[in-house]
Amino acid sequence: MEEQVMEILAIGDEEIQKICLGTYCPKNCGASYKLGKMVLEKMDVVTVKKTEGSNFSVVAEPLPGPPVIERPLDKTVGQDLLFGKVWKWLQDDGEQVSSIGLYGMGGVGKTTLLTRINNELLKTRLELDAVI
Known part of the structure; x- marks a missing residue:
């Protein structure tokens, strides 16, 4: 044709x-x-x-975005213990942790810890439904 x-x-x-x-x-x-x-x-x-013919309104779907996007992070000091605890909960399938929340005073490093966890998820292949 x-x-x-x-x-x-x-x-x-x-x-x-x-x-x-x-x-x-x-x-x-x-x-x-x-x-x-x-x-x-x-x-x-x-x-x-x-x-x-079939409905050709959509010929191709866009690829889904990556589950985690790397965020810039400077070197952290003194968060290894907290990072280790949270990371252990994420990796432990036996406890079946469905969500993790961090709380504390302003300026103690909550966002920095979450950024580090986010960037670590890029390096590993943990099966998570959503990362917010």
């Missing part, structure tokens, strides 16, 4: 070149009529194919 459309477009370009100067009337009315008739027939075939 694509080859036929390309042929029709090529014929159409030739017909445009044959148009009388300034009057926009074709020199060969019969050829112009045949070309218009071919285009109409092809449009009917395409309409039938679209109604018979």
